[in-house]
Amino acid sequence: QDYKAEYRVSTVVPAPFPWGIAAEKWAELTAERTDGRINLKIYPGVQLVQGDQTREFTAIRQGVIDMAVGSTINWSPQITELNLFSLPFLMPDYAALDSLTQGPVGEKIFEIIQAKGAVPLAWAENGFREVTNSKTAIRTPADMKGLKLRVVGSPIYNDMFTAMGANPTQMSWADAQPALTTGAVDGQENPLTIYSVLNMHELGQTNVTLWGYVADPLIFVVNPQVWESFTPEDREILRQAAVDAGAYGVDAARKGLVGDDQTLIDEIKGHGVEVITLTDEERQAFVDITRPVYDAWKEKIGPDLVDMAEQSVANR
Amino acid sequence: MIVANVMLLAVFVGLMLVGTPIAVALGLGGAVGVWLGLDATALGMIGPNTYAAVAKYPLIAIPLFILTGAVFERSGVAGRLVEFAQSLIGPRRGGLALVAIMVCMIMGGMSGSGPADAAAVATVMLPSMVKAGYPRPFTASVIAASASTAILIPPSIAMIVYSVIIPGMDLRALFAAGMIPGLMLGIAVAVPTLILSRRHDFGAGEQPERPPFWPSLRRAFPGLMAPVIILGGLRSGLFTPTETAVVAVFYGLFVGTVLYRTMGWRDVYNVLAESAKISGVLMIILSLAGLFAWAGSTMGAFSATADLILGVSDNQWVILFLVMVVMLLAGMVLDGVSIYLITLPLLIPIINAFEWSYVWFGVIMAINIAMGQFTPPVAVNLMVTAKIAGVPLESTFRWVGWLLFAMALALALIIIFPEIALWLPRLLGYRIT
Amino acid sequence: MGSGRQRGQGMAETQENKIETGTQHTIVPVRIEEALGAAAMALICLISFANVIARYATNVSFAFTEEYSVFLLVFMTFVGASAAFAGNEHIRITFFLSRMSPGWQRVCEAITLLATTLMFSLIVYFGARVTHSEWKWEETTPGLGNPSWIYTIWMPILSMAILMRVLGRAWATFRKERPA
Ligand code: NA
Numbered sequence: 001q002d003y004k005a006e007y008r009v010s011t012v013v014p015a016p017f018p019w020g021i022a023a024e025k026w027a028e029l030t031a032e033r034t035d036g037r038i039n040l041k042i043y044p045g046v047q048l049v050q051g052d053q054t055r056e057f058t059a060i061r062q063g064v065i066d067m068a069v070g071s072t073i074n075w076s077p078q079i080t081e082l083n084l085f086s087l088p089f090l091m092p093d094y095a096a097l098d099s100l101t102q103g104p105v106g107e108k109i110f111e112i113i114q115a116k117g118a119v120p121l122a123w124a125e126n127g128f129r130e131v132t133n134s135k136t137a138i139r140t141p142a143d144m145k146g147l148k149l150r151v152v153g154s155p156i157y158n159d160m161f162t163a164m165g166a167n168p169t170q171m172s173w174a175d176a177q178p179a180l181t182t183g184a185v186d187g188q189e190n191p192l193t194i195y196s197v198l199n200m201h202e203l204g205q206t207n208v209t210l211w212g213y214v215a216d217p218l219i220f221v222v223n224p225q226v227w228e229s230f231t232p233e234d235r236e237i238l239r240q241a242a243v244d245a246g247a248y249g250v251d252a253a254r255k256g257l258v259g260d261d262q263t264l265i266d267e268i269k270g271h272g273v274e275v276i277t278l279t280d281e282e283r284q285a286f287v288d289i290t291r292p293v294y295d296a297w298k299e300k301i302g303p304d305l306v307d308m309a310e311q312s313v314a315n316r
Numbered sequence: 317m318i319v320a321n322v323m324l325l326a327v328f329v330g331l332m333l334v335g336t337p338i339a340v341a342l343g344l345g346g347a348v349g350v351w352l353g354l355d356a357t358a359l360g361m362i363g364p365n366t367y368a369a370v371a372k373y374p375l376i377a378i379p380l381f382i383l384t385g386a387v388f389e390r391s392g393v394a395g396r397l398v399e400f401a402q403s404l405i406g407p408r409r410g411g412l413a414l415v416a417i418m419v420c421m422i423m424g425g426m427s428g429s430g431p432a433d434a435a436a437v438a439t440v441m442l443p444s445m446v447k448a449g450y451p452r453p454f455t456a457s458v459i460a461a462s463a464s465t466a467i468l469i470p471p472s473i474a475m476i477v478y479s480v481i482i483p484g485m486d487l488r489a490l491f492a493a494g495m496i497p498g499l500m501l502g503i504a505v506a507v508p509t510l511i512l513s514r515r516h517d518f519g520a521g522e523q524p525e526r527p528p529f530w531p532s533l534r535r536a537f538p539g540l541m542a543p544v545i546i547l548g549g550l551r552s553g554l555f556t557p558t559e560t561a562v563v564a565v566f567y568g569l570f571v572g573t574v575l576y577r578t579m580g581w582r583d584v585y586n587v588l589a590e591s592a593k594i595s596g597v598l599m600i601i602l603s604l605a606g607l608f609a610w611a612g613s614t615m616g617a618f619s620a621t622a623d624l625i626l627g628v629s630d631n632q633w634v635i636l637f638l639v640m641v642v643m644l645l646a647g648m649v650l651d652g653v654s655i656y657l658i659t660l661p662l663l664i665p666i667i668n669a670f671e672w673s674y675v676w677f678g679v680i681m682a683i684n685i686a687m688g689q690f691t692p693p694v695a696v697n698l699m700v701t702a703k704i705a706g707v708p709l710e711s712t713f714r715w716v717g718w719l720l721f722a723m724a725l726a727l728a729l730i731i732i733f734p735e736i737a738l739w740l741p742r743l744l745g746y747r748i749t
Numbered sequence: 750m751g752s753g754r755q756r757g758q759g760m761a762e763t764q765e766n767k768i769e770t771g772t773q774h775t776i777v778p779v780r781i782e783e784a785l786g787a788a789a790m791a792l793i794c795l796i797s798f799a800n801v802i803a804r805y806a807t808n809v810s811f812a813f814t815e816e817y818s819v820f821l822l823v824f825m826t827f828v829g830a831s832a833a834f835a836g837n838e839h840i841r842i843t844f845f846l847s848r849m850s851p852g853w854q855r856v857c858e859a860i861t862l863l864a865t866t867l868m869f870s871l872i873v874y875f876g877a878r879v880t881h882s883e884w885k886w887e888e889t890t891p892g893l894g895n896p897s898w899i900y901t902i903w904m905p906i907l908s909m910a911i912l913m914r915v916l917g918r919a920w921a922t923f924r925k926e927r928p929a
């Protein structure tokens with residue numbers, strides 16, 4: 001078999017982010033279980049496409065990147081259906097998220113990715129995305145008036161934040177860091193694990209609102225030619241390693257955020273950051289104001305898929 | 317892989333030496349390296365990377381600051397600044413030379429690079445300085461040296477590029493860190509200039525009349541406000557670098573078309589077209605350097621070379637000295653942006669190894685590049701001023717040495733006392749990495 | 750990296766007068782690139798300024814227009830580079846070149862011509878491949894949801910223009926140098 005000495009694996013953030021942890025685990029398990037036949041080298045920061053994570057999927061398709069652990073948001077420019085996970089307030093909790101990725105919706109999404117030119121293997125998790133900013137505590141949509149917020153991946157974010165009265169701007173994570181540092185943007189939305197590892201309170205992001213409006217699962221994929229070049233046994237090893245690494249990554253992503261273990265939130269509060277958890281009524285105001293965006297995007301994503309997702313969530 | 321890595325560098329260096337545009341040398345070096353070292357599909361990286369390397373939001377500040385400098389240069393602000401500086405300094409031995417240095421530094425507060433500054437000030441100052449008895453080679457040397465401070469005094473195009481390459485770098489901190497060293501370099505040029513002027517009796521023919529202070533201040537005021545707007549905009553936290561740049565552009569157009577009335581529509585168009593071309597020249601290097609960086613980091617060439625350099629000595633001062641010698645040599649033949657792009661992938665592992673401050677190192681690098689800009693045999697600033705003065709480059713060598721020596725002393729101080737650079741950004745509350 | 754070079758005071762001319770700049774040889778006027786570059790620059794200024802106004806003086810959501818600014822930056826890069834190739838004004842080291850005999854100089858210029866042609870041919874090919882892929886798979890932009898290919902197609906197109914400029918200059922140079 002004609003195996004490469006090393007396979008280029010792209011991620012947006014490295015360990016100790018759960019995202020990078022999942023990717024590293026994949027590399028570790030694969031090397032171990034194939035006795036070093038398949039070596040994955042992780043390239044964090046999407047450096048293989050100059051930090052522009054929205055070009056990652058195109059690069060995978062063309063073989064510039066061999067494999068990736070990528071976000072559904074970042075690949076939505078190529079795969080419209082991945083906007084499903086960006087529908088505002090579709091998933092109220094982790095069980096809802098699991099009911100999608102581990103259920104019929106997940107299978108359907110994998111079929112679509114396969115048809116779009118990459119081989120999907122397993123799911124991991126970046127997490128529920130919470131909004132942060134340097135200006136004001138956000139409790140109502142009115143608090144967001146005029147805030148310049150960095151978003152990435154899909155116009156649905158422009159629509160959502162415009163509906164809430166904010167001023168969204170789209171940029172890659174590589175660009176977002178200096179923009180946050182210099183105050184070019186007031187705020188951003190990301191999972192708390194990202195917030196915490198990057199010490200975003202030092203960037204002036206001292207207002208955090210836990211609203212869990214969307215979550216982005218991560219997907220392990222392989223370029224089809226690379227996939228074909230492996231023996232069936234090695235393919236299965238690579239797939240199982242991805243499944244195991246994904247489960248490991250999901251645990252890392254939820255650590256300190258679920259059940260009785262709220263240590264991550266406490267740690268963030270310890271930095272003098274105001275962390276707001278919305279009451280049901282407060283949350284409903286955001287649900288209501290983004291409802292037209294939800295409805296419009298349900299059409300774009302495909303009503304059948306969204307119906308299936310709504311059903312999975314209801315039956316979770 | 318070793319062959320591929322060697323070819324990556326060999327193609328780049330070889331093409332560079334035969335006079336191929338730096339951008340092409342970088343891009344083709346990267347392409348050849350990938351072709352030899354990796355699979356054929358990896359060559360596909362050229363498509364997305366050439367585009368994505370320049371499609372970056374923070375880079376918008378570069379053309380905007382290039383335009384800012386060009387607009388102020390075109391608006392005729394230099395002449396009015398000269399008059400004002402003369403009224404401040406008055407007729408004294410070496411006075412006009414001091415005026416030239418001061419105006420270079422104020423212009424440096426509006427423009428992002430040295431050669432443009434040097435051209436503007438040399439054009440305005442040369443005739444009067446020659447008339448006052450300054451030798452042409454001496455004048456060309458002084459203006460070339462003081463214009464090189466533009467790379468340190470904010471805004472600075474090279475520093476924008478540095479901040480984009482270094483992850484998590486606050487451009488405002490870097491700009492602030494360049495301020496005091498920039499002024500120090502100006503003083504470093506002024507001291508030997510004055511001593512030499514006295515010793516050789518230059519400027520004996522300086523006219524005794526001094527322009528009246530208030531009228532010349534009034535005339536220079538719109539120009540003097542430009543650095544204030546730029547520094548103030550950055551300082552207040554009100555504006556981001558990009559916003560500051562665009563506000564300065566519109567202010568400059570207002571000064572040129574309404575206040576000074578030195579610019580018509582035709583001039584506005586010309587300055588836009590010219591700045592677009594200069595931006596293209598710089599940004600195409602950024603674009604193709606992206607291919608070189610992709611190849612070098614994917615094939616491990618950079619980390620291997622960095623290890624090699626680190627293997628020379630584990631004394632950080634020895635390594636720093638080596639790095640600076642290379643910088644100075646590079647500064648003679650290349651512009652600041654290219655130097656940052658070519659050397660930083662190699663230098664980042666070294667900076668990390670010794671835990672140097674990125675901000676401090678960025679300033680040190682900028683000073684080295686500034687010195688390289690007027691160090692013969694190849695010196696961009698000096699070539700510009702010598703050309704305007706109509707003297708051969710060789711004639712400036714006897715003066716340039718003193719100026720270089722003084723700047724080297726200032727550089728040594730900043731290396732020994734990093735707080736000279738870091739004090740201001742610390743005071744302003746920026747994050748120093 | 751300053752306008753000094755643009756006025757023909759760059760290192761090449763100052764060093765020796767052997768290496769020519771200027772655009773007298775062109776058939777297609779460089780004014781085209783200049784006008785496109787000026788327009789791109791003006792638009793970037795206007796969009797950025799409108800964003801400043803929108804951010805500090807109004808509550809209008811306008812920042813998503815930065816997708817256009819970023820595109821215009823790429824467009825301006827390649828248009829500006831094309832104009833500079835026409836005028837032989839790119840940043841390069843002419844220190845050694847200008848000290849060579851005319852024969853060696855011609856060899857080096859030929860190498861540069863070859864390298865530059867190869868480089869931009871690669872960009873045309875692989876750039877077009879990206880654009881084609883975006884068009885075929887109906888990719889949209891992450892900011893505004895526009896078709897991606899309407900942006901990226903300009904890179905291979907303008908690289909083609911650069912190739913024409915490079916070859917045009919080479920044709921003029923080498924034909925002139927041929928002994929009569
Ligand atoms: Na400057």
Ligand code: NA
Nearest residue numbers: 428429466467
């Ligand atoms: Na500068």
